Amino acid sequence: MEIGPYKLDAPLLVAPMAGVTDRPFRTLCMRMGAGMAVSEMMSANPLLRDSDKSRRRMDHEGESGIRSVQIAGADPALMADAARYNVDQGAQIIDINMGCPAKKVNKKMAGSALLQFPELVQDIVSAVVTAVSVPVTLKIRTGWDPDNRNGVHIARIAEDSGIRALAVHGRTRACMYKGNAEYDTIRAIKQAVSMPVVANGDITSPQKARFVLDYTGADAIMIGRAAQGRPWIFREIRHYLEHGTTPAPLPMEQEQAMIREHVTALHDFYGEVMGVRIARKHVGWYLQESDAGRDFRRNFNALEEAGQQLDALEQFFANNSLTNNRRAD
Template sequence: MNNIQPIRLDSVELSPPVALAPMAGITDLPFRQLVRKFGAGWVVSEMIASQEMVQAKPGFREKAELGFGQAGTAVQIAGRDAYWMAEAARMVEANGAALIDINMGCPAKKVTNGYSGSALLREPDHALRLIEAVVAAVDVPVTLKTRLGWDHDCLNAATVAARAEEAGIRMVTIHGRTRQQFYKGRADWAAIRAIRDAVTIPVIANGDIVDTASASEALRLSGAAGVMIGRGAQGRPWQPALIGARLFGGKMPDIPTGADFVAMVAGHYEAILAFYGTDLGLRVARKHLGWYMDEAGAPAALRRVILTAGTPAQVFELLPDALAHGERVAA
């Protein structure tokens, strides 16, 4: 166990240097608040399309809600137009976000076909104009999340990161794949070291980091200042805090078991219903309930009943039996 080494970006302290990654349809306000409560260094919102957010299209502003005023919260914005990116940044800063993260890593075709996300790796000059516009628009630290490059013939993340630092970016997170890899194969943590060596700002490693062992290896190979956890936190909202405590020191999270685990899941379920309303909340909650039941080893028949339940009352009634099976393993 090492002494904790927080990342400081102006008045924002990220400690431990282990974060919850932005995940579409997953890292909404209820889940981010739960992960942050366990002690993650910081949490990042789902990617938000900047123009749609500013124009108040349904569903977009809700993605940015973070329980503003809480420490260690970032809103991730994406887009192609410098005006809308700057306006979205001003909006989330005014609402109290501690950090603004620019997405240049999303590989989804609906994003890259709009020349946003990782498509910007193919147009670094234009990407820098977007970065400059966002940095100039706000006073809070601006960070960047991207990939190694568009493909293996365009591994330009080190150059992009160096130029981004010159433009005022304060931290860079690198997913250790190219856009063309999507999520196939294995993340190349060693390749992240080239980006770390190209900048003086903190670099965060991302991709296939799910537990303490993978986080430790990613840090060793990349030389990064911290790690970002995605699917490893699904069903285990304490995971970023646990990895942070084991690798960097500090307080170990209280990992709930038995009745405490049931109470945590029920509380998360209630928060989802309150945030989305009952009809939409029932659907949104299913993936989280599924991951929690995977973690607990719930019987398949009971799992099916819960995931097709038509009312919250049915779910609350069955949760204790579904979650009573198995023990959660601290990874």
């Protein structure tokens, strides 16, 4: 799959997830076989750029691969300015968020709320594409609600306005993450446009990845929640797509080493106070399928020091085994 001058070495993308796809997580997923990782959503509001949260979201130091930065907002001029700003900071691709269903985003008429207003979609997309020389991509849902699945219409607007690739989550905004993702709309979008289309939603296994690619005709797939606590899903899917077989599971020692490395990277990236807090949710995802992990997580979440967290993990690994997670994305 190609996005402008950039060619992905695998049709696997890490979905942008606020509070999750920070630099440590992106780095880990790329090492596990993802072809590209899209960074966390950045607000187009210039007043928020100097916050600690925004500075960390813009931090791509030492990362390999293509640097794709997602921006969100509802004002075409501010979105254009945000795109220019992030390109100046090193972004190689700008991704526009019109897929987030969160209430706090939608009440500002951003994210998937924009799907209600095709003319505003066109204004935003055109402004961003005109503002920068790098490729611009777009992430959407299939529509606002099940009675208003206008994904094909939005996709055509996007392509006509210069968008170079489109990611589609197979649910409407009203569906949030409930029920099952549907792929018929993604299939119809792929048939309606010539730009690359990326399918997203409920891709939780190598076999499901193959099915979604074949059924929709999409050029690539995007994995979100299924990678939380299981970044090695990219390794599994990549092997299956290339060889048609499921790879042997990672050795338990390698999974444990990866978790230690991830937690340490969070401590280093955020500092001890924030790093310890953020590590709690990741460790919870890693251990959620472990019967012994329930009590451990309760105790782990009470720890306040980085060293205590790492020591606790060592003790847990010495006494227990892990189980691969299987969840919807």
